[in-house]
Amino acid sequence: xxxxxxxxxxxxxxxxxxxxxxxxxxxxxxxxxxxxxxxxxxxxxxxxxxxxxxxxxxxxxxxxxxxxxxxxxxxxxxxxxxxxxxxxxxxxxxxxxxxxxxxxxxxxxxxxxxxxxxxxxxxxxxxxxxxxxxxxxxxxxxxxxxxxxxxxxxxxxxxxxxxxxxxxxxxxxxxxxxxxxxxxxxxxxxxxxxxxxxxxxxxxxxxxxxxxxxxxxxxxxxxxxxxxxxxxxxxxxxxxxxxxxxxxxxxxxxxxxxxxxxxxxxxxxxxxxxxxxxxxxxxxxxxxxxxxxxxxxxxxxxxxxxxxxxxxxxx
Numbered sequence: 318x319x320x321x322x323x324x325x326x327x328x329x330x331x332x333x334x335x336x337x338x339x340x341x342x343x344x345x346x347x348x349x350x351x352x353x354x355x356x357x358x359x360x361x362x363x364x365x366x367x368x369x370x371x372x373x374x375x376x377x378x379x380x381x382x383x384x385x386x387x388x389x390x391x392x393x394x395x396x397x398x399x400x401x402x403x404x405x406x407x408x409x410x411x412x413x414x415x416x417x418x419x420x421x422x423x424x425x426x427x428x429x430x431x432x433x434x435x436x437x438x439x440x441x442x443x444x445x446x447x448x449x450x451x452x453x454x455x456x457x458x459x460x461x462x463x464x465x466x467x468x469x470x471x472x473x474x475x476x477x478x479x480x481x482x483x484x485x486x487x488x489x490x491x492x493x494x495x496x497x498x499x500x501x502x503x504x505x506x507x508x509x510x511x512x513x514x515x516x517x518x519x520x521x522x523x524x525x526x527x528x529x530x531x532x533x534x535x536x537x538x539x540x541x542x543x544x545x546x547x548x549x550x551x552x553x554x555x556x557x558x559x560x561x562x563x564x565x566x567x568x569x570x571x572x573x574x575x576x577x578x579x580x581x582x583x584x585x586x587x588x589x590x591x592x593x594x595x596x597x598x599x600x601x602x603x604x605x606x607x608x609x610x611x612x613x614x615x616x617x618x619x620x621x622x623x624x625x626x627x628x629x630x631x632x
Contacts, residue, residue, distance in 0.1 A: 321372075323411075326342060326354065327342065327616070329412065330356070330366065331632075333464075334401055334402060335361060336356070336362065336399065336420065337358040338358060338359045339357070340357045341357040342354050342355070343355045343357075347367075347518055347533055349415040349534055349605075350462075350534045350537070351367035351370075351419075351550070353368075353536075355423065357404065359567070362493075363373035364399065364421065365424060366423070367416065367417045368417070368418055369413030369417040369419070370417075371417070373417055373603075374480075374602075377536065378408070378422055379408050379409050381536060381538040382398035382407065383398070383408060383512065384409025384456065384538060385533070385535055386398045386400070388449075388452060389422070393448065393449060393452060393532075394445070394529055394531050395531065396422050396423070396424035396533055397419040397421060398419060398420070398421050399419075399422070401420075407500055408470070424531035424533060425530045425531055426524050426531045427523065427524075428521075428522060429521075434447045434518075434566070434573050435600040436566060436569040437527070437549070437569075439567075439570040440631060441528070442521065442570055442571045443571065443576075444527065444574070445529050445532070446516075446578075448577065448578075449532070451506075451577070455510075458511060459507065461507045461509045462507070462540045464504035467591065467594050469600075470598055471497075471547045471594055474512075479601065479627065482600065482601055482602070485601050485607060488612070489611075490612075491538055493615045494597070497590065497615060504591070506584070508542055508591065510542060511540060512538070512539070512540075512545045513538055513546050514537035514545070514599070515538075515599075519533075520532060520534040521533075534602060537604055539580060541591065543580075543592055544583045545583075545588060545591065545592040545595060547574065547588075547625070548588060548589060548592045549581075549608075550570060551624070552566055552607075552608055552610075553568070553608070553616075555567040555570065555628075556610070556624075557585065561629065562624050563613075563629070564628055566569060568631055569630040571625075571628055571629050571632060575629070584590075585622040585623075585626050585629075586618070586619060586622040587621040589619075589625075593614060593615060595624060596611065610629075
């Protein structure tokens with residue numbers, strides 16, 4: 318990191334956050350969403366500085382900052398957001414070139430490639446996610462989101478994608494997007510829960526004993542269906558590059574998850590449709606890349622919902 322960037326970030330941190338005098342900045346890799354810097358302050362206190370791109374929504378980041386702070390207070394393994402010292406800033410302040418700056422506690426742990434996870438690791442992930450969703454159920458959003466509102470948001474993103482992200486729209490078939498919007502319009506389901514919204518192996522840090530010690534990438538945490546996170550885990554951990562389902566891993570995860578958070582019939586077809594809409598909105602908004610194999614899922618979302626249903630039926 319050049320001296321000018323370090324000087325600018327140091328000035329912003331000292332102006333907005335009461336964490337003590339900064340002794341060192343060091344750029345590190347944490348998650349996928351933000352540019353991250355490790356901060357060492359007087360007294361050997363360590364923090365993580367996150368610079369989210371300008372395409373991220375400030376209100377969503379403010380909400381996720383407050384949410385992670387509360388999750389950290391009850392012991393969930395999360396990098397807890399630090400409140401800014403200026404009251405109007407809350408959790409997020411303006412960063413360089415329109416970016417959004419947040420400070421969190423330093424998350425411990427390292428990334429383990431999804432292909433290296435054991436069945437026990439998948440069970441642990443299922444229990445952690447179930448715990449998270451039980452905590453989410455106590456955090457009632459101020460406003461629910463209907464499928465009709467989701468279609469309106471998707472239409473707005475298709476009409477005005479974030480600068481530089483028109484390529485997302487061009488990479489997909491217009492008739493398949495139109496079909497998705499029609500299918501969403503036919504759903505009466507209402508989204509009344511928070512969901513993490515961006516679970517990947519890069520967002521889950523583990524210690525040397527394969528215990529999950531940090532969950533990262535909260536910039537897409539919004540109102541939706543909690544089971545959208547289950548879809549993320551299934552797709553990002555339990556489907557090989559050639560589309561083959563890793564059934565033992567999927568079943569180990571699902572069995573652990575539903576042993577702690579069984580809410581009845583999840584309705585996987587509708588869940589996958591809403592997940593597809595949210596992932597397309599995130600990509601068009603410049604907040605996330607399209608998930609692997611997204612064009613195939615958009616063309617036939619029933620394949621993904623059927624695969625999850627079959628794995629769950631074998632528990």
